Amino acid sequence: MSLLHAAIVLPFILAAAMPLTKRLARRVHAGWFVLPVPLLLFVYFLGRLPDVQHGQQGISVLPWMPSLGVDFAVRLDGLSLLFALLISGIGSLVVLYSLFYLDKNKEAVHRFYVYLLMFMGAMLGVVLSDNMMVLYGFWELTSVSSFLLIAFWHRRERSLYGALKSMLITVFGGLALFSGFILLYVMTGTFSVSGIMSQAGLLADQALLVPAMLLILVGAFTKSAQFPFHIWLPDAMEAPTPVSAYLHSATMVKAGIYLVARLSPLFAGLTGWFWLVTGFGLVTLIYASYRAMKQTDLKALLAFSTISQLGLIMSLLGIGSAAAFYTGEEALFYTKATTAAIFHLINHAIFKGALFMVVGNVDHEAGTRDIRKLGGLMAFMPVTFTVALIGTFSMAGLPPFNGFLSKEMFFTGVLSVMELELWNLQTWGALVPAVAWIASICTFVYSMLLVFKTFTGKLKPDELDRKPHEAPLGMLIPPVVLGSLAVVFGLFPNVLSQTLIEPALSAVHPAVLAAGETFDVHISFWHGWTAEIFMTIGVVALGIVLYLLHGRVPVLHRPLTGRISINQVYDSGLELLDKGALKITGTYMTGSVRHYLLYIFSFMIVSLLVAFYAADGIRLNMAGFAPMSFYEGVVLLVLVLATLAVPFAHSRVTSIILTGAVGYAVSLFFVVFRAPDLALTQIIVETVSVTLFLLCFYHLPKLRKDRSSLKFRLPNLVISVGVGLVMTLIALAASGSRAFDSISDFFLAESYHLAGGRNVVNVILVDFRGFDTLLEIMVLGIASLAIYSLVRLSLDKDVNGLPPKNKRPGAGMFLAKSNDVILRTAARTGVVYIVMTFALYLFFAGHHEPGGGFIGALMTSGGLVLMLMAFGMKIVNKLVPVDYKKLIAIGLSVALLTGIGSFVFQVPFLTHAFGYFQLPLLGKTELATAVLFDLGVYLAVIGVTMNILLTIVRDE
Structure with a gap:
């Protein structure tokens, strides 16, 4: 695993470890454990600046699913490095700010940092991934983690509303993005982003290129809040201020910007790309800047200003794509718009992050964000006011701050549209700079409103929830750092020119320059009396007028x-x-389980029978079967009789016993057919299932006489016969219609050679099909926790949300001890220990002999159930004090980490290794990593089984 992979994985590792710090953080804020991670990442990415500046692209590939072309490939070039520095740098300041913003005694800070670290890792994954499928996975993870962050204060209705809206809109865009990626794969045959970029010149005539572009733009526009998908961003401001400062100024909303910039070399030659990116950007810019002037909530004002600034950057990327239609000096001329986009992207992250923290300070210390109640805070919060002044002046595009420079470059970019000798833009292209100029006036107005309405004028103490005062030092350092950067990059902009902007520009426009050439990026304050400076003077003059008229002209504030x-x-x-x-x-959805089973089985019968009828080449093999032995006939007779007796049982106990008899008869077949693994599994599953049925007795409805009627039983009979017939046909067709050799021959021949195990069944579960097993235990774990939650919900409240009325006092607290003398005596004399020992034997022997983690776990669960029935729950809880919900998590973590460990050795996920070693006392011994994976399965299955059983026991 490369350092780039480690940089992505590190936040996830710490997020998983955060619950372990709860005891350590009783006296220390949990944020102090988190802060070193983004700082370390920021230092690492800073150290990569010289490499990227000299054109060295760091590319590293971890095989994941090579047969599908899906690998964990990462690439560090100028564009991804720029975003990685923003994610880690702003992330460090946000974590520091949150240390003082969130009270560890009142807020669930551990949960907050788990979500924040998940988001940080997902964003790094988005900007560093060089595989579309991996990029998409991280893209959706940003939506999920941002949903959790926005809904952090989940008891607030507006927080839940904003979180749901953000996830629905961005996930909708993510699905469109996924479809676009699939179309690109169809055209190119690769998921590699760099591989697709290398084929850009060959895709121009592809019919699927335009649909792919449209779908990808939907994904980018929804994530970056472009009109009309912008509506999620203002509602997302219900999140805590550190979340807003991170997600909505520097990271999440910039993901769409990153995607447009990354894929610009592929689509820039399309006319639709220029018009859509530029057009949507300009509409978003002017609409959101106008809406920002009308806001009375400071965070809502910043939300619409963020949308506006995102539109500005998006429009510049669209204008910069015109370079693809030219060569030489003309192409270089239009790359200036992209230069402005990159520079303003940096500037926006700086001044908007500072302003969000300023608003957080005001809200935290004055108790309100309502601009109508604020005023006169300058005397009480001088440091916050200073940062606010720098941030708003930079956002308004005033010198000597960094925003002035990128705004001038923005004007240069929009003016260049009038010189385009395409689409008759020389005639009516003046509309573009006109829109940009009007939007800049609105930007100036809302910037002045934010700083002067909040900090100047008269204090309104009666309107405030508390007496205002300056924020603590920890909440001042991050915005002061960002404010200082706004000044430094304003006075010395060329610090960024060759270090960050030029490498990023090379990544966006790789075809403009010849090999070995670099862009000459130089930013200066004064270019003479140009059109741009006159536009700025007009913005300031008209902006001051509109600011003074703001409260008097309804169209400006209503x-x-x-x-x-x-x-x-x-x-x-x-x-x-x-x-x-x-x-x-x-x-x-009638609430009847019987109806649901009728639907499921009816659909299965019809669909499979239609498939049988429509498919060609299916033959039902009725010949060549081995003769039936006497023992097989006896077992079959028992199986049939027990099955036929189930519908005629008059009590539930009889039905359960007969159903168990059917299962045990099947296990006898496995014994006769020499399948000991399957026989052991079936026996233990039947034992646990019968116990579970008996425990569920309390919840089962009473038997009704009307269910013995023909009307009730006939559908059951039809469905039962239909399912049996279809499954019989499938079995016969599977043995008589093989289109290729059975894979079982491969497993039998290679299980020891490739996996070091002689037990083919266990080798398949933990090695050849280990990914299936991992997903299966995850599903089991989720189902177990769902059962626990549902039962707890039914215990705590009835359907109306009130405590249950008819719950028996003391019911459900423990399982009474069995009165069976033989059972209790056997348990006390060591039967339980024999069962447990045998379970451990099955686990350790499973790689070569019958057994394995799954069977061993079921056997262990059987022993625990025996202890419960013999001694009661109270005694067992003392003897085995295990939280089985946590055991599920531990088992899943062990299995997952075993699979991830293969990345360290540059091999695909869940690749196992084995070898023979001379160990003391044991001699030559085989050690296999598959045993670690099997240990995860063992722990997870015990946790699942016992969690379900104990959940139901407690409800008895």
Whole structure:
């Protein structure tokens, strides 16, 4: 595993370890354990600057699913390094800020940092991934982790609403993005981003290129809050201020910007790319800047300003794509727009991060964000005011701050549109700079509103929840650092020119320069009396006028109150979808498990029979079977009789016993057919299942006489016969219609050679098909926890949310000891220990002999169940004080970490190794990593089984 891979994985590792720091953090804020991670990452990425500056791209590949072309490939070039520095640098300041913003005694800070670290790792994965499928996985993970962060204060209705809206919109875009990636794969035959870029010149005539572009742009626009997908961002401001400062100024909303910049070399030659990226960017810019002037909540104002600034950067990337239509000096001329986009991306992260923290300080110390209640805070919060002044002046594009420089470059970029000799833009291209100029005026106005309405004027103590005062030092250092950078990069902009901007520009426009050439990026304050400076003077002059008139002219401050808005369309659409889904679902979701089984089995019967009828080449092999022995006939007779007796049972106990008899008869077949692993598994599963059935007795409804009627039993008979017939046909077809040799021959021949195990069944589970097993135990774990949650919910509240009325006093607290003398005597005389010892034998012997983690876990669970029945739950809890929910997590973690460990050796996920070693006392011994994976299976299955059993026992 390379250092780049480690940089992505490190936040996830710490996120997984955060619960372990709870005891350590009783006196220390958990954020101190987190802060070193982004700092370490920032230092590492800073150290890579010289390599990237000299054109050295760090590419590293970890095989994952090489047969599908999906590898954990990472690449560090100028563009990804820029974003990685923003993610880790701003992340460090945000973590430091959160240390003082979040009270460890009042807030669930451990949960907060788990979500924040997940998001940090996901964002690094997005910008560093060189494989589209891996990139998509991290892309969706940013949506999930941001949902959790926005909903951190989950008891607030607006927080939940904002989180759900953000996830629905961004995940919708993510699905469109996924479709676009699939189309690119169809055209190129590779998921590698760099591989696709190398084929850019060959894809121009592909019919799927435009659909792929449109789908990818939907994904980028939704993530970066472009109009009309912007509606999620203002509602996401319900998150804590550190989240807003991180997600919505420097990271998540910039993911769409990154994607457009990354894929620009592929799509820049398309006319639609220029128009869509530029057009949506400009519309977003002017609409959001106008809406920002009307906001009374400081965070809402910053939200719309963020949307506006994202539109600005997006429009510049669109204009910069015009370089693909030219060569030589003309192409270089249009790359200036991309230079402005990259520079402003850095500047925006700096001043907007500082402003979010400023607003957080105001909210934290004054108790409100309502601009109508604020004023006169300058005397009480001088440091916060100073940072606010720098941040807002930079956002407004005033000298000598960094925002002034990138705004001037923005004007240069939009003016260049009028010189495009394409699409008749020389005639009416003046609309583009006009829109940009008007939006800049609005930006100036809302910037002045933010700083002067908040910090100047008269204090309104009666309007405030608390007496204002300066924020603590820890909440001042991060915004002061960002404010200082706004000044430094404003006075010395060329510090960034060759170190960050030029390498990023080379990544966005790799075809403009010949091999070995570099862009000459030079940023200066003064270029003479140009059109750009006159536009700036006009912005300031008209902006001051509009600021002074803001409170008097309704069109400037009155909220938009149209009958139809995008938010109303979203809310109405969601409500309509909810009602429609509820109505449709209500027709078949009757609450009857029997009905659900009828639906499932009916669909299965019909679909498989249709498939049999439509498929060619299927033959039912009725010949060549071995003769039936006497023992097989006896077992078959018992099996058939027990099965036929189940429907005629008059009590539930009889039904359960007969069902168990069927299972045990099947296990006898496995014994006769010499399949000891399957026989052991079946026997233990039947034992645990019968116990589970008996424990569920309390919840089962009473037998009803009307269920003995023909009307009730006939459908059961039809479904039963149908399922049996279909499964028989499948079995006969499987043995008579083989289109290729059975894979079992490969497993039998290679299990010892490739996996070091003679027990083929166990080798398949933990090695050849280990990924399937990993997903299966994850599903089991989720199902177990779901059962626990549902039972706890039913115990705590009834359907109306009230405590249950008819719950028996003391019921459900423990399982009473069995009165069976033989059972209790046998348990006390060592039967339990024999069972446990045999379970451990099955686990350790499973690689070569019958057994394995799954069988050993079931046997261990059987022993624990025997202890429960013999001694009762209270005694067993004292003897075996295990939290089985945590045991599930430990087992899953062991299995997952075993698979991830293969990356260290540059081999695909879940690749196992084995070897023979001379050990003291044991001599020559085989050691296999598959045993570690099997240990994870063993622990997870014990946790799942016992968690389900004990959950139901406690409900008795």
